[in-house]
Amino acid sequence: MSNVLVFFDELGETLTPAQKELIAQAAALGEVHIAVAAYDGDPTPVLAVNGVQEVYLPEVSLPAPEVAIVDLLETSVAESRAVVVLGSSTADATDALARLAVRLDTGLISGAASITADLVVTKSELAGSYTTTSRLVSAAAPAQPLVVTFKPNNIDPQRVDTLVTEGEQPEVNVLPVRPSVGGVEIEERTAMEVSARPALAEARIVVAGGRGTDGDFTPLEELADELGAGLGASRAATDAGWIEHAAQVGQTGVTVSPQLYISAGISGAVHQRAGMQTAGTIVAINKDEDAQVFEIADFGVVGDLHEVIPQMIEELRRRKG
Numbered sequence: 232m233s234n235v236l237v238f239f240d241e242l243g244e245t246l247t248p249a250q251k252e253l254i255a256q257a258a259a260l261g262e263v264h265i266a267v268a269a270y271d272g273d274p275t276p277v278l279a280v281n282g283v284q285e286v287y288l289p290e291v292s293l294p295a296p297e298v299a300i301v302d303l304l305e306t307s308v309a310e311s312r313a314v315v316v317l318g319s320s321t322a323d324a325t326d327a328l329a330r331l332a333v334r335l336d337t338g339l340i341s342g343a344a345s346i347t348a349d350l351v352v353t354k355s356e357l358a359g360s361y362t363t364t365s366r367l368v369s370a371a372a373p374a375q376p377l378v379v380t381f382k383p384n385n386i387d388p389q390r391v392d393t394l395v396t397e398g399e400q401p402e403v404n405v406l407p408v409r410p411s412v413g414g415v416e417i418e419e420r421t422a423m424e425v426s427a428r429p430a431l432a433e434a435r436i437v438v439a440g441g442r443g444t445d446g447d448f449t450p451l452e453e454l455a456d457e458l459g460a461g462l463g464a465s466r467a468a469t470d471a472g473w474i475e476h477a478a479q480v481g482q483t484g485v486t487v488s489p490q491l492y493i494s495a496g497i498s499g500a501v502h503q504r505a506g507m508q509t510a511g512t513i514v515a516i517n518k519d520e521d522a523q524v525f526e527i528a529d530f531g532v533v534g535d536l537h538e539v540i541p542q543m544i545e546e547l548r549r550r551k552g
């Protein structure tokens with residue numbers, strides 16, 4: 232069994248589904264060690280999970296993009312003797328892990344889907360056009376750990392729940408790492424208004440709307456809430472100011488990889504596809520039967536979204552009783 236270091240750039244009062252998934256990936260490889268950069272209060276109860284042996288914390292919470300996070304990671308790798316470091320593919324985690332890979336003179340594979348026991352990593356490339364498998368060929372001696380970031384929603388959530396169960400409190404190591412002095416200092420942070428919907432990048436279901444909504448996202452919001460889904464949009468919709476820019480899915484927006492992606496009133500241009508093509512199942516609603524989106528859809532409905540979506544909502548409510 233190998234030692235695995237899991238990196239959380241921040242930890243709240245509970246583990247997020249993506250964090251549980253990372254622990255599940257790590258537990259399949261070996262003994263799990265966790266490094267946490269930013270935290271509030273005592274994070275250990277949250278990390279009392281079967282298989283988690285040790286936790287590494289800085290003396291002072293280090294919110295991203297604090298550059299000292301790389302010192303925390305370097306020391307955690309040395310302490311844990313990890314052969315692989317896993318993190319999520321969010322911008323903040325990837326930034327910190329890329330710095331770690333440079334510091335250790337080792338390799339980073341970003342946006343992975345899976346990893347085998349002999350550390351062969353699979354990922355989807357170029358908007359799902361290719362699946363690649365890669366492994367680390369280390370030039371450094373002794374060999375340095377492989378660093379991998381994962382996209383969420385690669386493991387069935389029910390399986391995650393059976394793998395990630397409550398356990399003993401792990402051993403906690405507070406490392407002598409403090410915020411860096413000099414450089415850019417963040418003076419104030421204002422959190423985005425918290426939506427009750429799941430975060431777009433991590434949501435298991437995404438409902439997305441485009442120019443075809445004609446500016447009215449109400450039916451999509453209702454459908455998203457019925458399904459417990461995140462809400463996304465095409466660039467045409469965000470550029471029109473119909474929904475916030477953070478909701479844009481695509482090449483210049485958020486990349487999502489949900490189990491189900493419902494596309495409504497979106498033509499399916501290549502720039503939109505780049506951000507959603509790896510979704511497990513794609514359902515497209517478009518009134519133009521020749522719309523590009525139908526080329527990648529698993530299920531397609533040719534129709535007006537303002538008629539189709541209310542029927543979907545009605546059927547969902549009927550089935551829920």
Ligand SMILES: Cc1cc2nc3c(=O)[nH]c(=O)nc-3n(C[C@H](O)[C@H](O)[C@H](O)COP(=O)(O)OP(=O)(O)OC[C@H]3O[C@@H](n4cnc5c(N)ncnc54)[C@H](O)[C@@H]3O)c2cc1C
Pocket residue numbers: 440441442443444464465466467468479480481482483484485495496497498499500501502503506516517518519522534535536537
């Ligand atoms: C460098 C670059 C980066 C880009 N990055 C992104 C990106 O990240 N994300 C992104 O989305 N786009 C991006 N774009 C823009 C992209 O090329 C498309 O222009 C955009 O995705 C189109 O959005 P849309 O499908 O909503 O609009 P349209 O292309 O106008 O399509 C609207 C669709 O809605 C259908 N429709 C209309 N009314 C209805 C109705 N009532 N019911 C059902 N269907 C209806 C129409 O048949 C049509 O297919 C980028 C472009 C460039 C050049």
